[in-house]
Amino acid sequence: MSLFNELKRRNVIRVGTAYIVLAWLVIQVAETIFPAFGFGDAPVRIAATLGLLGFIPTLIFAWAFEITPDGVRKESEVDRNASITGRTGKLLDRLILVFLVIAVIYFAVDKFILAQHREASIVESARLEGRFEAIGKSSDTPSIAVLPFADMSAAGDQEYFADGISEELLNLLAKIPALRVISRTSAFSFKDEDLDITEIAARLKVGHILEGSVRMAGGKVRITAQLIETSTDSHLWSETYDREMKNIFAIQDEIAAAVVEELEVRLLTPPSTTETSPEAYALFLQASHFSNQLSAASLEKSRDLLLRVLEIDENYVSAWTNLSTVYDRMNSLQTMDPEEARRLSAKAARIAITIAPDDSDTNDLMGWITLRDEGNLTLAAEYYQKALLLEPTNISAIGNTALFLAALGRDEEALALTQYQVSRDPASSVAYNNLGMRYRFIGQYEKASEAFQTAISLSPDSYGTNYELALCKLLQHDIGAADITIANESSALFRQLGTALVRHAQGKKKESATIGQDLIDTYGEQLGYYIAQLMAYQDKPNEAFYWLEAAYDAGDGEVKAGMNEPLLESLREDPRWRELLTKMDRLPEQLQAIKLNVVVPDEFSREKWL
Helix, strand or coil: CCHHHHHHHHHHHHHHHHHHHHHHHHHHHHHHHHHHHHCCCHHHHHHHHHHHHHHHHHHHHHHHEEECCEEEHHHHCHHHHHHHHCHHHHHHHHHHHHHHHHHHHHHHHHHHHHHHHHHHHHHHHHHHHHHHHHHCCCCCCCCEEEEEECCCCCCHHHHHHHHHHHHHHHHCCCCCCEECCCHHHHCCCCCCCCCCCCHHHHHHHEEEEEEEEEEEEECEEEEEEEEEECCCCCCEECCCCCCCHHHHHHHHHHHHHHHHHHHHCCCCCCCCCCCCCHHHHHHHHHHHHHHCCCCCHHHHHHHHHHHHHHHHHCCCCCHHHHHHHHHHHHHHHHHCCCHHHHHHHHHHHHHHHHCCCHHHHHHHHHHHHHHHHHHHHHHHHHHHHHHHHHHHHHHHHHHHHHHHHHHCHHHHHHHHHHHHHHHHHHCCCCHHHHHHHHHHCCCCCHHHHHHHHHHHHHCEEEEEEHHHHHHHHCCCCHHHHHHHCCCCCCCCHHHHHHHHHHHCCCCCCCHHHHHHHHHHHEEECCCCHHHHHHHCCCCCHHHHHHHHHHHHHHHHHHHHCCCHHHHHHHHHHHHHHHHHHHHHHCHHHHHHCCCCCCCCCCCCCCCCHH
């Protein structure tokens, strides 16, 4: 008998065929299932290797042994007349047929269903990889990832706080225009993985990592932070902060400031592809520094520096927008003639939007200028709408749109946007001040007080915040606390105004009237809206309406935007109130007709605010 015929008789060929088909099915299933569960390609390689290694031994076994009614026996010991290889062969044929049918079904499912998903996944992975590669090649842009800080507390139950510290620092660093900060989702995705810093940096395509730890005990907290340069795996900076828990905001600011300072020294020099010259950019950074100090002297320094920037680069749009803001702040602080300040602020804003009409910041700025100077609600709404469409997470645009919505009487939407503003800008006294205003205007004085107190802790010398906090205390009938608070107000104007309100609440009406008259003599033409509030609180409706009319006739934008001020509550039942609203085009039905569609960005959750 030939070897081939003997192989057929002993079912070696059938066993080999069945083995190959079954092994192929096992490998295909492993290739589909195991990667989906995060096991990678290793199980597939193991299955393929075992399949190859087992093939020859299986053929040898089929040649040397035979299945009989009495079990498996050596082929040499089986009587040919008693052999059942024919029946075994038919059984193997049916098994092969079943395996082939399963293979065909699997092939069809794989080709027409699974393959489409795989291809889509491959395309998406390639797109993301290409995006990361492109980002990684942007070597001129400093980059950093803030990893979740480790919880080092004795009980290990402060993970939420450690994560919160990390996220707050990330948010602070994300405000630096010249720094690319990896999102929380990406940075936190490595939280439970045992990877070293260089591997994480390679995956995120960043040049720097900020990591640290947090330990809380009682009312104290220890935060350790370190900045690592990933290309050399070396520490650029590290620091340990031991503070009282009440100073947590200051700790976050200190850490962020230290990191920024280190990055500025090593990294944040103007790249060759910047939109302006290195000299103009350096002056611009100085101007921004002084602008944020919000004092008369610092604003003048900022203005002078920005004018020097524009002498170098007259098309530097950021300098124009910042100059407009500086003049607006000088108007608010009354550090220069208000009319001239508003005129120059508007001029700078209009130049900025002419240079960059499709920029979110320029549209945001023009929304405020239009509202402040013209009171054109429809046009202002168009500017704010465009600003948010261009950049839905623009914190400045979100904050200003919230103020605009409040002026329209859409308090809930205004509050939601302001809460988002605070969630993205948690170390900003301005953001917390805005939040306090939103709570105060809807009568939630306790929450308003908390927000104003946080704003003060972040910026003790910010103007007007202690005044707002004192108003909350007055409206809660806590006159003693209001008296103490207003004495801490940094702005002489607001301190004087607040004192007049407090003295009236204390029953010292003559003293209150004297202070009020002094305000009129000193600031009458510029402070009509606030004088009207004082008059309304002093139960002088005639004088209150006079000053509201005067403020409107003088083009004061605040009276147009702030007619829902709680201090004016006593005037709302007076027939003259509706007459004034009619004159100002601020009737409720008119405000409701203003179209502005606002959506709070997706990543924001209001749960912690409710």
